[in-house]
Amino acid sequence: MTTRALAAFAAGASYDGLPPEVVAKAGALVLDCVGAAIGGAAVPEVVALTGLVRSRGGVPEATAVGARPGFAAPLADAAYAMGAAADVLEHQDGYRFGGFHPSHAIPAVLAVAEHVDADVPDLLTAVVVAYEVANRIARAAHPQATKAGWFPTAASFGAAAGCARLLGLSEDGIADAIGATAFFAPAILIESIFAAPGAKPAFAGQIARAGVEGALTATTGLTGWREVVEHPRGLVSVLGGDGDTAHGLGSEWTILDVHQKWFAGCRHTHGAAQATAELALEHDLKPSEVSTVDVEAYDVALLLVDRPVGADPSTVACTLSLPFAVGAALADRYVGGRQYATDRRTNPEVLRVAGLVGLRRADDLEALYPEYTATRVTLTTTDGRTLTRTVDTPAGDSRAPMDRDRLLAKFGAYADPVVGAENAARVAEALLGPSGSVRDLIALVTVFQEAQA
Template identity: 30%
Template sequence: MNDHPSLTLATFAAQLDFDSIPREVVERTVNLYVDWLGSALAGKGARPVETIARFARQAGGVPDAAGNGPSEVLIDRSRATPYFAAMVNGAASHFAEQDDVHNGSVFHPATVVFPVALALAQARRASGREFIAAAVAGYEVGIRIGEFLGRSHYKVFHTTGTVGTVAAAATAGRLLGLSPLQMLDAFGSAGTQASGLWEFLRDAADSKQLHTAMAAANGLMAAQLAADGFKGATHILEGAKGMAAGLSSDADPARLVDRLGSRWATAETSFKYHAACRHTHPAADALLAVVQAHRLAPREIAKVVAHVHQGAIDVLGAVVTPRTVHQAKFNMGTVLGLVAHHGYAGVTEFEQGFDASEIAAFRDKVSMALDAEVDAAYPARWIGKVTVTTTDGRVFDGRVDEPKGDPGNTLSRDEIATKLQRLAAFAGAASEAEAARLLANAWQIAQQAQVGAVFEASSTAATAAVAA
């Protein structure tokens, strides 16, 4: 078969070896994994997540009499087949809006890659090195496909759903040891299932969880089918009736194979500091800079203009008056209000105050304006610019070139651990002691001879309970 972008990318994913990944990329991947664990735990108790979990239990039957499938469902520590574990963990980890994002592709890799990596690594007793290599394969593939599909794609499609399906297939295919041509089959079966529309956003509907759940599950399915001989389209990405043809009007095939093996896109991934849509973060950090520099109290602020890229207006513009916490995370005024009042827009701040009267009042002071510089830099760089007018007529301009969590302003392991503890506590998914044990274990994942359970102690307890 002649070389072409889909094949080149599939071959890279199939052959990616742990030893070829630079040490600092491995370290960053471990950080991304631990960061993801916090988000997965944070989905516990969320209605859409629990609904998908109920569906999975009903659709999947019970894996064995004791309910002990090979793969861990993190919100309730139950066990399932890899398919359903990936589905439920995929649903859970995109709920709190705290999972990672790659700026240039506007793609959230962790929520579709790690559910698959964890479920299959547990089922196949893979090593930590295999786990890391599979995760990096998913990140590198997904990020490049997101960049390839371009800005036109993201206008209508939730890239994490569409591209995420192929990223999940790359991760699953790597853990299953697919050959390059089998990996190409997996890409074909995954890419032809690419879906996820932004229409749900205006209704505060639950589709976001469905998109990540099914991207993870469908990608895993595509790889398992490929391992069993199921054939996929060989040019699913760039072909005349492939993903770009159907889902984009500005696709650039060169992006698919951009510096494979030398540029590590995984390490370009940003952590989310605020628990809100990433499009709000640059302005939030810029406002924070102004508020801190000039010691402004919220009541002193008369008006905030957030100078943003068009993508922010496209995604955030739909929500005027947020009715739910989730919708509030897509509302610039709410996010800036929380930042002005609390210095931070985290899960607890949203849950307790997104519709508080002072936040609603602040929301009405905020507007967005398209900014030529910010828009030109996007999506490679997410510059934050705000203009703040005070009640006594002063005007301050605030700016950040890399919002907190971006590669040049990344989170430390301590900050990631604190974030996980906060998310686990918020959802009641783990006690502080459990989270500490889990963290100690998770930081070591790349060295583990066999990827074990996230909740080791609890699994033992559960086994003991069944035995009793």
């Protein structure tokens, strides 16, 4: 379990040495993140955060992907802006064995890749490095960190490794980048996220920013703490974890276990959302026909997403609320970015059902966590029927993955209205190909936005 081993892996990774399925997964994850950023850019909380970045100006080194209209900013600022946009709708990926979002690293890696004029295969190699480093750190601290009240910032350290690689640093330099990130990574109280304040998306932006700053610091020749991961008072230990973070590097590909979200919202709401949507479709239920909603889940779900919403909830609050997810899924048979628009998140029938939800622990479901985020929903109808559905592997899980059509549909729902269907298709082709330059790819998702301004 050493920082040095993680750096050695990052320095030695090569595109030609990556299994095809790993490359394909990396492309799909970047596509997902770009789509989420495009969709999130119009959310008021993100408009406020990216507006601050835009107002500061600075050297235009990389594009703030997803910002409307598009603009360029210093590397760390560009990563921050995209990070906030990609997080706000909670439609990004996640790693169930780490309790975090490894895609928080992508805005950092993408900004640096654009800046150095990397090609898409170089980008994807750096993304794989970032995920493998981040996932191992987070896995070693999960679920102890979450239960102690911390959100793992492992993506900052993975981002630093990926960015340092793109910047041409040696193994020593990458170790310094990972170690220097300790001085930039935020300390995130998980309750501060799930309390759902308007500033919440800033935490994801800051995680991305920290990775860029750590890598840039190493380029100056300054050293980082090369025991940041494994020291007895280092990152993993302080978060309550243990274990060998370097186990299986280069042979076990944790990126393949990363889930993508078919439903938008915190992962711990997905089982309930899917079970409710399936029951609504199967029985042609209307919200007015449901009188009670009983949801059974595992301890972490109760800790994080048992969040009632009021009469005028914010987008951030709704994305972190299991009761809201149930109400939206019953009304619309799906929970995506559209369900967080003002007219849907304040819809009386959605909010009425949300108010009916009772969430409780089930011993059999708790025993399955974290291998499964299993959730059981029981709906009682006004005519006396009792309808139950259990979902243990929500759509998008690595064991129930989204196929290519669903991946493209999710991306297109966000990208097509903003950058045009033709540009969106070309972005998907470049990332899933993979081929072309990162700068050309970025231009495809920003030119139309600038024309719209």
